[in-house]
Amino acid sequence: MTTPATPAARALRVALLGCGTVGSQVARILLDDADNLAGRAGARLDLVGVAVRSLDAERDVELPDGLLTTDADALVADADIVIELMGGIEPAKSLILRAIAHGAAVVSGNKALLALDGPELYEQADAAGVQLSYxxxxxxxxxxxxxxxxxxxxxxxTRVLGIVNGTTNYILDQMDSTGAQFDDALQAAQHLGYAEADPTADIEGHDAAAKAAILASLSFHTRFALEDVSCEGITSVTADDIAAAAEDGYVIKLLAIAELLTDATGAEGIGVRVHPTLLPRTHPLAAVHGAFNAVFVEAENAGELMFYGQGAGGTPTASAVLGDVVSAARRRVLGGPGRTETTTSQVPALGIDAVRTSYCIALQVVDEPGVLARIAQIFAANGVSIETMRQRIRQDGPDGATTAELRIVTHRAVEASLAATVRQVAELEVITAVSSVLRVEGI
Amino acid sequence: MTTPATPAARALRVALLGCGTVGSQVARILLDDADNLAGRAGARLDLVGVAVRSLDAERDVELPDGLLTTDADALVADADIVIELMGGIEPAKSLILRAIAHGAAVVSGNKALLALDGPELYEQADAAGVQLSYxxxxxxxxxxxxxxxxxxxxxxxTRVLGIVNGTTNYILDQMDSTGAQFDDALQAAQHLGYAEADPTADIEGHDAAAKAAILASLSFHTRFALEDVSCEGITSVTADDIAAAAEDGYVIKLLAIAELLTDATGAEGIGVRVHPTLLPRTHPLAAVHGAFNAVFVEAENAGELMFYGQGAGGTPTASAVLGDVVSAARRRVLGGPGRTETTTSQVPALGIDAVRTSYCIALQVVDEPGVLARIAQIFAANGVSIETMRQRIRQDGPDGATTAELRIVTHRAVEASLAATVRQVAELEVITAVSSVLRVEGI
Structure with a gap:
């Protein structure tokens, strides 16, 4: 037998518990992106099995034969990293405790369990010296x-304000933008798959409350359970409330709030609550639309911070799970994720000519027939297609002569082609000035 | 001699190089918040010295006698953690290399040095097995x-778009909101301390380019230097450009962009660039105002993410430095920051009655004299002060009877007082309905 020469030759045994929306995407990425992940983790991440309740259920992702098992216990007993995405309290909790006892690192996405029994799980993981990430x-x-x-x-x-439930944010955002009543917005959300057939956990705020407990625990280095969270849902918010709020410059959001409070005697405590809240439209959280999530943090020194992104969905959530898995693997391999950087590839740096972008070009042109056609020809010859073109005629000279300003926004094209287009257009004698050339992103 | 019984009894020697805007705040927090930091780090963080160029210079923060020294070499030779906030290339680089050679963890905020010589520094740190964070x-x-x-x-x-320079964002935001020309907005920024007397590094995009190189290196697991970044500043952006962009629904931002590109042959490369850019006003980055920074990340699985906050300033930047210092200390003490959570305090969870919040209350009232006074009395008796009160009269009944709707937004008060106020107001016979009660945040 030989000893592996490099850490990357090592392999870690990964067990996946649960194969629903998130679990199936985690399995897919572990299988499809194995080389990349091995480079990042410093070890191959071998998916040794996926525990499911029934072998026959339909799944979002096709998995190789033999990977599925109903024996979660056996899988956990033999893994270096256990990923728990079953949801619910049992058997998830027992399996996590067993994994910890075996010395496996645990990655979980189970907010209900963590909000209810987090403190016990964290303590067991600390005592065993294994990583529990979530x-x-x-x-x-x-x-x-x-x-x-x-x-x-x-x-x-000092304070955390979070939009942590996409379903309710979608509903409130719909009500705000269309004037819809709550029931209609809820139906639209169900139709689009943003809300479940039984939406209680979302619209009554229970899902947000579980997340509030986890956020509060981490933010204030204290352990909060679900019963510490005061909770009110959005079912009583009416279209009138939203319209009146809008008139005053507010938007209504369901916020999870955890904050440091001082009572009259100067003693400190933490209040954790979930309720529909008026926010000024200028607040960064007010711009969080649709099913997106965001967490706004106020800290003594850092000031205001905000973290924004997708709060649900199989693939986005799988990204967070795999970040935890790679970190846990690095720790196994390197004895800690403390290395400054793992350079796994050396993709070349390209000059700006290779970039594909789009241009917004403002031209002053002589107002005469055929000008537009000549300009359009140059764009076409360079393979640059035009997204919008606006012309504005101005009466300039004292002699009543008119000039026209053209504003052209292009589709994405190679920077070099765009630059060549602008150069050639500028040379046309019907162009009196190129007043500005700016690049456009985000379209 | 006795051996320390707990990790918290341990002490780490921290050397600070540089005592400017950020350095002086780092020193202040290390001294003022020592107990808290010790709890988080698992060891006392003893600030053993602050290296400065001259002992007589004026400083933002008063430091204890004997802490300042001009002998940076001696300080580095004897530290567990070295914080480099001198800026510039030398002597910062030599001191960091010496610290690494001594086995000290290094925390730096020196973007110019990291953009120029980052690769060499990362390699030295990796080879020595010490942490270099920035x-x-x-x-x-x-x-x-x-x-x-x-x-x-x-x-x-796949792509990173960043507003990473507060000065230029402030200038462009001023031009956008007031119609000012570039020169006037620059002067306003200088007046407020957002721009330096010599603003070249900011307005020509050099500062953003250094940050783009660092962001690109981390995002794409590849090492980029400053010369790989194509760079254009904002000096040629005019009030006309901004007005025309606004007409079309765009805003102009100076963006640092790093993205994965594929050329015609399918080969991959990374383009890194800084230039003024049109962004649709609905894009999350468009809502980043004033001197704030934000980084928008697109990833294959996670989708769109955004990170928002203060990009400069002594105290906010010190927060980031100290996060790195505490992480480095944890690694020294625990052999890695992998523990699930360090619980250092047990601040009590408070019920919602203890929360201080503000209410927006909508009331249907009988339209008769004295009603407002009676309502206002109840607020005052409960110690709740009114921020705004709006009344709208409606002709309702077929008999021409009028009712009034009152919308009251309160200042922050204890939840229990607000609840009592609403209860008492609802009992007034002149109130026909309390149509809604919602809490307000962010004002």
């Missing part, structure tokens, strides 16, 4: 728990 | 490097 349990794909725990570890958080 | 070098207080490196380690970033 970035996916709050705000889906958004990296929020690690920044709070690590990046803000030298600061003091 | 969260403060990009986007000040915003935790962006750690989320990219750790949280997204199981994903594949």
């Amino acid at each position: 970035e996916a349990a709050v705000a889906g794909a958004i990296p929020i728990l690690r920044p709070i725990r690590d990046s803000l570890s030298g600061d003091r958080i | 969260e403060a070098a990009v986007a000040g207080a915003i935790p962006i490097l750690r989320p990219i490196r750790d949280s997204l380690s199981g994903d594949r970033i």
Whole structure:
């Protein structure tokens, strides 16, 4: 037998518990992106099995034969990293405790379990010296728990305001933008798959309350359980409430709030609550639309921070799970994720000529027939297609002569072609000036 | 001699190089918040010295006698953690290399040095097995490097768009909101301390380009230097450009962009560039106002993410430095920051009655004299002060009877007092209905 020469030759045994919306995407990425993940983790991540309740159920993703099993116990007993995405309290809790006892690192996305029994699980993991991570349990794909725990570890958080439930944010956003009543907006959300057939956990605020407990625990270095959270849902918010709020410059959001409070005697405490809330439209959280999530953090030194992204969905949430898995693997391999950077590829740096972007070009042109056609020809000859073209005629000279301003926004094209187009257009004698050339992103 | 019984009894020697805007705040927090930091780090963080160029210079923060020294070499030779906030290339680079050689962990906020010589420094740190962290070098207080490196380690970033220079964002935002010309907006920025007397590095995009190189290196697991970044500043952006963009629904921002590109042959490369850019006003980055920074990340699985916060300033940037210091200390003490959570306090959970919030209350009232006074009396008796009160009269009944709707927004008060106020107001016979009670945040 030979000893592996490099860490990357090592393999870690990964067990996946649960194969629903998120679990199936985690399995897919572990299988499809294995080389990339091995480079990042410093070890191959071998998916040794996926525990499911029934072998016959339909799944979002086709998995190789033999990977599925109903024997979660056996899988956990033999894994280096256990990913728990079953949801619910049992058997998830027992399996996590067993994994910890075996010395496996655990990655979970189970907010209900963590909000209820988090303290017990954290203690067991600490005592065993294994890592228990759960970035996916709050705000889906958004990296929020690690920044709070690590990046803000030298600061003091005073307040956290979170839009942590996409279903309710979608409903309130619809009501705000269309004037719809709650029931109609809920139906639209169900139709689009943003709300479940039984939407109680979302619209009554229970899902947000579980996330609030987890956020509060991390932000204030204290352990909060679900019963510490005061909770009110959005079912009583009416179209009138939203219209009146809009008139006054407010928007209504369901917020999870955890904050440091001082009572009259100067004693400190933490209040954790979930309720529909008026926010000024200028607040960064007011711009969080649709099913997106965001967490707004106020800290003594850092000031105001916001973390924004997709709060749900199989693939986005799988990204958060795999970030935790790779971190856990690095720790196994390197004895800690403390290395400055793992350089796994050396993709070349390209000059700006290779970039594909779109241009917004403002031209002053002589107002005469055929000008537009000549300009359009140059764009076409360079393979640059035009998205919008606007012309504005101005009466300039004292002799009544008119000039025209053209504003052209292009589709994405190679930078070099765009630059050549502008050069050639500028040479046309019917162009009196190229007044500005700016690049456009985000369209 | 006795051996320390607990990790918290341990002490780490911290050397600070540089005592400018950020350095002086780092020193202040290390001294003022020592107990808290010790709890988080698992060891006392003893500031053993602050290296400065001259002992007589004026400083933002008063430091104890004997802490200042001009002998940076001696300080570095004897430290567990070295914080480099001198800026510039030398002597910062030599001191960092010496610290690494001594086995000290290094925390730096020196973007110019990291953009220029980052690759060499990372390699030396890796070879020596010590941690080199630099969260403060990009986007000040915003935790962006750690989320990219750790949280997204199981994903594949395809594009990063950043507003990473507060000065230029302030100038462009002023031009956008007031119609000012570039020169006037620059002067306003200088007047407010957002721009330096010599603003070249900011307005020509050099500062953003250094940050783009660091962001690109981490996002794409490749090492980019400053000369790989194509760079254009904002000096040629006119009030006309901004007005025309606004007409079309765009805003102009100076963006640092790093993206994965594929050429015609299918080969991949990374383009890194900084230039003024049109963004649709609905894009999350368009809502980043004033001197704030934000980094927008697109990843294959996670989708769109955004990180927002203060990009500069002594205290916010010090928060990022101290996050790195605490993480480095944890690693020294525990052999890795992998523990699930460090519980250092047990601040009590408070019920919602203890929360201080403000209410927006909508009341249907009988339209007769004295009603407002009676309502206002109840608010005053409960110690709740009114921020705004609006009345709208409606002709309702067929008999021409009028009712009035009152919308009252209160100042912050204890939840229990607000609830009591609403209860008492509802009992007044002149109130026909309490149509809604919602809490307000963010004002």
